[in-house]
Amino acid sequence: MHSTAQRPHMVSRIAGAIIWAFALVAAVAVPAAAAPEAPDGPAPGPLVVLNDYCQESGAVGQLEDGRTAYCTPVANTDAFVWSYSRNPMPRDPNTREYSCTENGCNFPDGSEVPAYQRCGILCGEPPTSGDVQSGLDECFRSGAPFEECEGRLNG
Known part of the structure; x- marks a missing residue:
């Protein structure tokens, strides 16, 4: 039998072992729970x-x-x-006869490219009036995938 003087020491050792066991379980479980989930797509x-x-x-x-x-x-x-x-x-975006900046698209002579002759967001250009009016531009700028935005318009 243990003396009553040894009991508090033994209780603290048991309590310490229990706390250590919980800390070990938490250390193993938390990183697994915090790991990023696999993406839904490819x-x-x-x-x-x-x-x-x-x-x-x-x-x-x-x-x-x-x-x-x-x-x-x-x-x-x-x-x-x-x-x-x-x-x-x-059409092949690499054969365009114009170039674009954030401010718009121009032919080599400096004239503006009409929106109906441009590719727009799909080619990485500033949005066309159709991209804006359809809501494609706003959806795409929100960070949604292009295909999701396009699907909202068609669906």
């Missing part, structure tokens, strides 16, 4: 540049801003480009 792919040519139709990449890009066909060609959408690009 795993992030290589770092790519919007509109650059690519080789593997359907491949998935990540743009520098974190958005997902898809290697998608260019309509009526054998080319593939990195795009926000899996749908075929209506």
Whole structure:
């Protein structure tokens, strides 16, 4: 039998062991609970540049801003480009006869490119009037994926 003088010491050792056991369980469980969840979509792919040519139709990449890009066909060609959408690009964004800045798009002579001749958000350009009026621009600027925004318009 233990003497009554040893009991407080023994109780504190048991209490210490219980606290240690809880701390150990917490240390193991918390990192597992805090681990990021797997994404719902495809795993992030290589770092790519919007509109650059690519080789593997359907491949998935990540743009520098974190958005997902898809290697998608260019309509009526054998080319593939990195795009926000899996749908075929209506025209090759690399053969545009104009250039764009944040303030708009201009032909080499400095004249403004009419919106109906531009690609808009899909090509990484400033939004066209259609992008704005349809709500595509606002949705896309909110951080939603392009295809989700496009689906809201079509659905």
